[in-house]
Amino acid sequence: MPQTHSVKPVAELFGVPDPPRNARERLLDTAIELFYRNGFNAVGVDRILAVAGVAKTTFYKCFTGKDDLIIEAVRRRDEWEDQAWQRAVRELAGDDPRDQLVGFFDVLDLWFNDPDFGGCIFINTAAEFPNPHDPVHEAAAAHKRRNRDAVRDLARRAGADDPETFADQYTMLLEGTLILRQVHGRNDAARVARLTVERLIDEHIRRP
Secondary structure: OOOOOOOOHEEEEOOOOOOOOHHHHHHHHHHHHHHHHHHOOOOOOHHHHHHEEEEEEHHHHHHOOHHHHHHOOOOOOOOHHHHHHHHHHHHHHOOOOOHHHHHHHHHHHHHOOOOOOOOOHHHHHHOOOOOOHHHHHHOOOOOHHHHHHHHHHHHHHHHOHHHHHHHHHHHHHHHHHHHHHHHOOOHHHHHHHHHOOOOOHHHOOOOO
């Protein structure tokens, strides 16, 4: 059965990125926020400059153009999310890799029901830049591939008999759960998926 959470608010659980140390980081942080809330094509460079309080000459010292900014923003978000999710999962599930595989969906449940939920920025990125050879799409795809490989490594540490197959099936459940929440508007998507995740784990990972 799904756990009853008594934990920090999701924003506190994830933490916040370190404050920007220079104009380049301020541009990236501003761009990430605006792109996440409004989409990439709807936000122009001038708007980012105005919100960040950075001059256009400084922008072009940091980036070759908007596409370069987008790629770096996606990579910066990727780095932050990797750390934030690992920390959040450990907070809820502890250090046991099997428990962490389930705990990821408990964190998803908290995120899905947070009022600031705006979907997966990497799915959004890939959708707005669908050409698989586009460097922007590639940056988003790299995040997804690393997540899949992290699941494989976690499953291996948990004792899975076939970590590669497990990672593929777990990732299918994860991505489907994101779509169920983001497209179908199902706040309970992670709770719906959790039982199937537990069955998948029992099938592939024997209890000690």
